Amino acid sequence: MTPGTPTLEMVAAAAGVSRATVSRVVNGSPKVSPQVVDAVNRAIVALNYVPNRAARTLASRQAMAIALLVPEDIGRFYADPYFASVVKGITERLEPTDYVLNLLVSSSDPRHKTRRYLAGGSVDGALVVSHHAGDRDLIELSDIVPTVFGGDPTTMLGLRDRFYVDVDNVGGARAATRHLIRLGRRRIGTVTGAMDMHAATHRLAGWRDVMSEAGLDDTAVAHGDFTSYGGADAMRDLLARRPDIDAVFVANDLMARGALITLGAAGRRVPEDVALIGFDDSFAATNVSPGLTTVRQAADTMGWSMADMLLELLAGREPETRTRILPTTLVLRETA
């Protein structure tokens, strides 16, 4: 803070009232007489006063800030439109509130820095997105401040009774697979996401369910990593092992894009030879030709809902449920 910055004290002096009164006006307390409110507000405007955040935080024990933890490589975080939507949803929920969002992408800030940040009272709560099986330290971090997870943290972190928002991954995968069968496809493979992430395992489970229910072979599985390149590689692998494949359920759109390129290079027509379904309905799906049939998950709603749940927590209210599961929808375009 540059010297000369106006303080509560100075506003109080200018308005001819006490510091406490100015504080009340600033915080919208109802028990201040209209004339005083007016005088104070005039002084605030005249001095161009803005409350000092650190002082406020210290006195009120509230930072009015929320951290978004992304235990992911920064390039990955930016490359996947899915994250963009989640962040968008979060900021939309936060916008009308006084809370600000602080993004902590793990590769950028080392974990001990993150820990100090949370433990140092910089934020009142945290949102975790994209956690992996190995992220043991997230368990510790999520104990420091109230935390809401994006995606079930039970599967990969063994964290029970946590607050989380998830999409119906299993249901979405089931719907996609069922659609492929309905299309008459029988030799259906899948490209999974990074298997240390719950979304990957859940989507694989959904595919497998339907395949075995239908009495079809459920072993045409190739593992990707949720990136475009990973998807292309996995598709190549799958094609090598199962050249007669006639449909593929790919665990996200980015990988589906990669798969599309591989299929094209291999001379397979989509959807004539091989039908393809992705997951996310992100920009990656709409921005490709042929248009990708995919499972829509409302990533922005997910972000919104996570923030909403955390705000409940911070307000001292117990959310109705510790878990919110969002629906998915199959969006038919050209690839299946």
Next chain:
Amino acid sequence: MTPGTPTLEMVAAAAGVSRATVSRVVNGSPKVSPQVVDAVNRAIVALNYVPNRAARTLASRQAMAIALLVPEDIGRFYADPYFASVVKGITERLEPTDYVLNLLVSSSDPRHKTRRYLAGGSVDGALVVSHHAGDRDLIELSDIVPTVFGGDPTTMLGLRDRFYVDVDNVGGARAATRHLIRLGRRRIGTVTGAMDMHAATHRLAGWRDVMSEAGLDDTAVAHGDFTSYGGADAMRDLLARRPDIDAVFVANDLMARGALITLGAAGRRVPEDVALIGFDDSFAATNVSPGLTTVRQAADTMGWSMADMLLELLAGREPETRTRILPTTLVLRETA
């Protein structure tokens, strides 16, 4: 801060020293006896003490935080790999320091919120990336705390004598255009970026320079907006007006991608019929087929350098120059 959180006071009591001494140890002051340092550190570990950030900020008048202002739509910010690289560079420079980065994407946080954030002492300085001609309020914001711009703020904001880092946009555009001419192309068009951004005007200027120097027609100009769709549209426009065009310099890779699609749809072979050069050398360039010839700008270096300059400023040192210009390189791939 949850009640029960250990404070300096408690550490002092546990170590049998004064508060001041603990503070010295925490801040690595050299004039503390080794034994005392030891005792204090033991107490810190035992209590799991982490200094309270707000208290520190209040007392030291330093937030140890930097804001990254992005006056851009959030979707746009995430969609362009260029920003990812800039952020990466910034975080890399910040990583070994005690500073943390707070991202403020403008559509998410309304400006008055941003203003309060800066004026409230939440951060010690700011980095501005992707500013537009209309962003008058940035002028005000950049007066609140020490600020370093990414890109020359003179052109669009009329801000003189500011600190900024820029890439040699004119030089890059010149090199690209010269290369096209060297290739034997003569009817060379350009797709510009959003003309309210300095990078767009500078790149257009570079193209125009070379074209007129070579005595070629420099009127085949179509305006895009730096997005993939915008590039596709602009290319369509250009093609309609100048069907005989044999090369295009596109002001960024994302638009070049869009242009590539348009050209394909129009039955033009790239580079046989129309040669294409982009700008950025981002993921968007390498991740496309045919490989995009482009002008490489080191976006991560740009971020790194901006952060570096700001740190100088915050350390109270006057940077050697108020301006750092980074070089560009032409990267030859398949499209030209």
Next chain:
DNA sequence: TTGTAAGCGTTATCAA
């Protein structure tokens, strides 16, 4: 409805 005064957890200035 308003004011007084005691913190909030640090840093920083003096003395010792």
Next chain:
DNA sequence: TTGATAACGCTTACAA
């Protein structure tokens, strides 16, 4: 080298 003690700018009982 260490310790008191006064800020830092605000919130919040408690009085008035």
